[in-house]
Amino acid sequence: MHRITVVGGGFAGLTAAITAAESGATVTLHEAHHTLGGRSRTADGPYRTNEGPHALYRGGPHWSWLKQHGLLEPIAAVPALEAGRLRFHRGGKLHRTPPLALLRLTRRPAGQAPVGQDFLSWATSQVGETGARAAAHYAAVALYHHDPGSLSAAFVHARLRRAASLPPEAHFVRGGWGALVDRMAARARELGVRIETGSHLTELPATEGPVIVATSLDAARILLGDHSLHWPSGRTTLVDVALRTRRGDAWVISDLDAPGWIERFTAQDPTLAPAGEQLIQGQLPIAPDESKTDGAAHAERLFDLGFPGWRERLTWRRSSVAAGRTGAVDPPGTTWRDRPAIRRGDGVFLAGDQTAAPGALAEVSFNSALEAASLALTSSGVEVAR
Incomplete structure (x- = not known):
């Protein structure tokens, strides 16, 4: 046989x-x-x-x-109600809408970005440096890399388009x-x-x-x-927390000032945590000279903005580093x-x-x-x- x-x-x-x-x-x-x-x-x-x-x-x-x-x-798909709680971190504050320049980049045709140029340089030529950096940091949700702008423009742009698609392509088991x-x-x-x-x-x-x-x-x-x-590959601090439920918490916080993503996964799947609690994960890419602690501190700053009183509501916490386990980057x-x-x-x-x-x-x-x-x-x- x-x-x-x-x-x-x-x-x-x-x-x-x-x-x-x-x-x-x-x-x-x-x-x-x-x-x-x-x-x-x-x-x-x-x-x-x-x-x-x-x-x-x-x-x-x-x-x-x-x-x-x-x-x-x-x-599970993303509930329509929760999709309205997507927040963008810019300049130390949370915003309901992303920069127009980021949206313009997501609408550039697939295949337009060059393979041989870094994403930040190419995107800057298209929408300016501020918008280019915001787009690179938003794309980190599909890259787990501390510097998405340094990667191939074609590689990052393809993932940016999919991560920002409407309705969202992402579903969850x-x-x-x-x-x-x-x-x-x-x-x-x-x-x-x-x-x-x-x-x-x-x-x-x-x-x-x-x-x-x-x-x-x-x-x-x-x-x-x-x-x-x-x-x-990338290197990312993962910070998982469980909080007592509070109405009005953010669903997602996308950090546009630096690569980082916070998501409340019980929004689409309540079975992931006990009743009355919500499970949230922060994914914070870290550079080779940064530690798990650096990533965790980044997550806490975003928690402070999107989940008021989260420390008093905390019921469980865990953090780890995903190194070389985040897929290839080109x-x-x-x-x-x-x-x-x-x-x-x-x-x-x-x-x-x-x-x-x-x-x-x-x-x-x-x-x-x-x-x-x-x-x-x-x-x-x-x-x-x-």
Whole structure:
């Protein structure tokens, strides 16, 4: 029988395993952690936090695939009432509307921004420096990078357009992404995928058939002994707080003076926190010389503005740093095609969010997983199920 091994049980690994199994391959999946999910895990307990928002963009390819497989629902959209509580931080104050220059940039046609120029320079030539900086900082919600203006103009502009689309493309898995992981794992097992958790591999398994490595790039570099597996990413302080509910709190605060995003996730999914409480997350990109404390202080300044009396209402708090776990960012002169290739040779294929695959956020993991599974199946002489 045609055998395929998948290393990594996150979103990419499960997508690859399901795709391979649907085409008739015998699939074994190894996950080092005792639970599946990778960075798509949702915390246990009364406060169901994710490592970042993990928004599903409605226009993305994984949306259609999950829907076709019966894995998408239940899903939550942004309530119309809450959308009116989006606030923009400029000059130390919260505003209800963004600068006109930012809106003008979001309406520039896709593909107009150049690959070889940094976003800040290009955007400044279009709308002036003040508007360009505001747009770069707003785009950080889809980048997790401390200096979005330094990245490729084409890369940032594509994500700016999607992050600012109306109606919002972003939807959210009810119960957190862990609920989606559970549905995907159940589907994989139905197809006969053998899932081994707590299986920490230090080298590629000695097995017949192709191997799909669906881990972080750092883990893949060690596992494959391939020092070429590098690509820049972001570094972000995540601050999760639970507050007693108060009417009138902001839904989102987008910091336009510096990259930063605060979101009240119970606005679209009340199940994430106990009744009478709301779960809020701050995502504050930090530079290489900054610490988690710097990011947390930034979050608190925004909390002070959008959530009056939040310290007295605080019931729970947690903070962490997401380093190298925020997806690829493309410097000027590069595109997704320049990232580490999916095909590694000798029957080994790479999947994950820092690989040579298109898309935003989780779409990169998904697209690379489909491509890796397709290449692995083809190399085994298996016709890919469509």
